[in-house]
Amino acid sequence: xxxxxQNPRHKITKRGQNVTFRCDPISEHNRLxxxxxxxxxxxxxxxxxxxxxxxxxxxxxxxxxxAERPKGSFSTLEIQRTEQGDSAMYLCASSLTSFRAETQYFxxxxxxxxx
Amino acid sequence: xDSVTQMEGPVTLSEExxxxxxxxxxxxxxPSLFWYVQYPGEGLQLLLKATKADDKGSNxxxxxxxxxxxxxxxxxxxSVQVSDSAVYxxxxxxPSGNTPLVFGKGTRLSVIA
Numbered sequence: 001x002x003x004x005x006q007n008p009r010h011k012i013t014k015r016g017q018n019v020t021f022r023c024d025p026i027s028e029h030n031r032l033x034x035x036x037x038x039x040x041x042x043x044x045x046x047x048x049x050x051x052x053x054x055x056x057x058x059x060x061x062x063x064x065x066x067a068e069r070p071k072g073s074f075s076t077l078e079i080q081r082t083e084q085g086d087s088a089m090y091l092c093a094s095s096l097t098s099f100r101a102e103t104q105y106f107x108x109x110x111x112x113x114x115x
Numbered sequence: 116x117d118s119v120t121q122m123e124g125p126v127t128l129s130e131e132x133x134x135x136x137x138x139x140x141x142x143x144x145x146p147s148l149f150w151y152v153q154y155p156g157e158g159l160q161l162l163l164k165a166t167k168a169d170d171k172g173s174n175x176x177x178x179x180x181x182x183x184x185x186x187x188x189x190x191x192x193x194s195v196q197v198s199d200s201a202v203y204x205x206x207x208x209x210p211s212g213n214t215p216l217v218f219g220k221g222t223r224l225s226v227i228a
Contacts, residue, residue, distance in 0.1 A: 004158075033215055042119075042204050042218030043159070056215070091159065093216075102208070104216060106151075106159040 002026060004107035006092050012113045013082055020078045021110045025094030032075050033104060034067060035091040036060065043091055049075060050097065082114045117142040119205050121219035128195055128226050136190040136222045138179075138205035146207040148172075148181055148188040149216065153202045162190075162203070195226045 005024045013019050025032050030051050035043035046065070047057045051072035061067075064082075069075040079086055089111050093104040122137040140146065150162040150172070163172030168183035179190045188205060205219040 035215075040220070042206070042220050043216070044218070045215035048215055093159075103149075103161055103164065105161070108158040 004092055004094050004105050006090075006107040006110050008110060009108060010111050010113075012115065014115050015084060016081055018078065018080045019082060019112065020076055021090055021092075021112075023075045023077070023092030023094075023107060025074070025092070026096075026105055029094035029096050029105075030072065031095045031097050031102070031104075032069055033093040033095075034075070034077050035093065037089040037091055037109070038087075046077075046090075079112075082112075084114045087112055087114045117146065117207060117209050117217045119207055119217055119219035121203075121205050121222050124202075124221075124223040126222060126224045128224070130197055130226055130228050131194045132226075134190070134192040134195045134199075134224070136203055136205075136224070138188045138190065138219060140186050140188065140205075140207050142186075142207055142209055144210035145183065146209050148179070149206045149208070150177070150179055150188070150190050151204045151206060151218075153204065153221070155201070159204065195224070197226045197228055200224055200226045 007022045033048040034046040037043045049069040064080045067077045089109045091109045092107045095102040095104045118141045147166045149164045151159045152162045163174040165172040165181040171180045177192045202221045202223045204221045206216045
């Protein structure tokens with residue numbers, strides 16, 4: 001399978017704990033995006049990378065959130081001191097920057113529940 | 116800022132019924148438009164896309180036409196099946212092209228036999 005993969009698929013944690021999610025994009029894709037999806041809503045952009053450079057961060061991304069993409073391959077999203085409001089599905093997508101309408105390919109997501 | 120508005124769901128249809136899910140957008144210039152589908156327990160999948168006015172995207176019997184004059188990208192299918200039950204998201208990428216997707220809230224479709 002050469003699609004986007006995310007691990008873990010599910011994470012339950014207690015409030016105040018730190019969590020880290022991993023995303024492995026499609027191998028030749030240079031762009032990697034993180035989105036968050038809450039129940040009944042569409043995905044909302046968090047941050048994205050071109051290769052290893054983080055190009056943009058949403059206002060949704062508080063200072064408790066950090067993302068990295070070392071060597072321009074996989075990416076990690078860390079949430080420190082989790083809060084119940086962080087409970088959501090975290091989606092990763094990748095694309096190849098070429099033409100205007102780049103298609104983003106999504107992974108299955110990591111569902112986070114903060115107790 | 117750029118935004119997408121979809122008709123609220125849920126939408127419940129009988130098998131073989133005609134489907135329309137309305138989507139309108141607000142953006143400066145000419146964005147690229149997408150429909151993504153999320154089947155139960157699965158990730159988002161691209162269903163179809165259109166990159167310029169009057170383009171028609173199509174896939175799996177679904178169609179949507181980019182209408183600049185009405186800033187719309189309505190999704191249609193002539194005869195739905197139970198397997199089409201899913202959440203459908205309309206989305207855009209602004210004209211600059213190299214930016215994240217802006218999604219609508221999604222419309223849940225349930226098709227009953």
